[in-house]
């Protein structure tokens with residue numbers, strides 16, 4: 266062996282010609298295998314430079330094993346199924362709203378061959394992708410017109426750019442929110458080209474503050490739903506209807522970023538007061554923006570609703586081409602919206618709504634069933650009262666009374682939580698006071714067997 270062990274690392278060509286690599290070359294093209302070898306060797310050189318490494322690193326067999334593992338990693342999808350046992354319904358890190366069966370079927374149908382995304386089948390001429398959900402949205406919300414884009418952040422950028430590019434957009438200091446994932450209203454405004462004019466104080470903003478900021482340069486008044494936090498104590502906020510009045514007097518549009526995408530009355534879903542899309546429009550907002558995958562319970566999408574004139578301007582803005590939505594999203598959104606034509610059906614079939622509406626007794630029944638199945642496997646499991654949350658920047662501070670399965674693990678609770686996370690399907694749980702807590706509210710019936718299996722294995726290991 267030479268003094269510099271880096272010299273003993275086999276050359277790429279030698280490895281590619283070796284017997285150890287023959288099975289790998291049968292699984293993937295040579296240039297890809299060569300790239301994986303170089304990645305492995307780059308790591309080895311760094312390791313060798315920084316300290317001791319197993320002498321094995323100079324062998325062909327070791328390299329073949331490493332490259333085999335890397336190749337296996339590439340062949341495994343990075344996007345994997347997760348059972349959400351946290352009780353957080355709109356879990357932003359877990360893809361927010363799971364889709365209704367009808368929405369899933371519509372995605373498969375749209376993906377399965379060609380579709381009339383931009384073709385008018387009746388007239389036999391080019392059509393518009395914007396035609397697809399627009400009529401359903403109009404009928405469900407009473408909006409004059411509708412436009413769907415990639416997500417709500419995109420909808421807000423498009424609305425601000427259209428209404429207030431190079432002009433002032435007036436917003437209360439109490440509404441300059443950050444919604445996670447680097448969505449900050451102030452930064453979005455800066456990107457849109459609108460000049461942000463902040464009025465009021467963090468806790469109190471009055472109608473007179475907006476009035477004083479109005480000028481010939483005003484492009485829009487902006488109201489933003491606070492979504493994920495509450496301001497309590499000595500507070501004042503201007504109602505949408507009052508803002509609409511001031512906007513009307515000044516002949517500038519009122520833009521309202523609603524966020525959650527509530528289509529059914531909050532009370533009918535057991536949620537604290539919060540305007541639906543049609544209520545927001547009824548209060549006089551000229552243009553509103555909402556998410557497709559929050560309380561609406563559909564796919565990621567941004568929905569703009571408002572007067573035909575404003576929606577038309579947004580549609581014609583060149584930015585709308587960059588922010589446009591794809592056919593799979595339109596298929597899922599259309600099928601989800603269709604369920605809302607019959608609100609009872611929406612409540613029964615849209616997973617987010619069903620989870621919100623499940624009573625504590627219902628969740629407790631499922632928790633008891635899961636706990637009993639676990640005890641039969643020898644796991645120390647009980648049922649206790651607990652809480653679920655709407656999550657995803659919806660109904661801050663609101664908790665739902667729930668029931669949890671509480672598990673005392675054989676070994677370390679943290680280690681069991683890690684095993685559950687690494688499993689297939691992965692299972693996300695809460696850990697509290699050295700116990701695993703499982704909230705069945707966010708677990709679909711069809712996932713129960715897999716959940717019990719995973720919990721049984723992880724808790725006893």
Ligand SMILES: *Cc1c(COP(=O)(O)O)cnc(C)c1O
Pocket residue numbers: 416417418419444448489490491492522523524525555556557566567657658
């Ligand atoms: C969630 C939210 C957004 C961002 O919506 P995305 O669909 O995630 O882009 C914007 N504004 C408000 C008020 C929100 O609640």
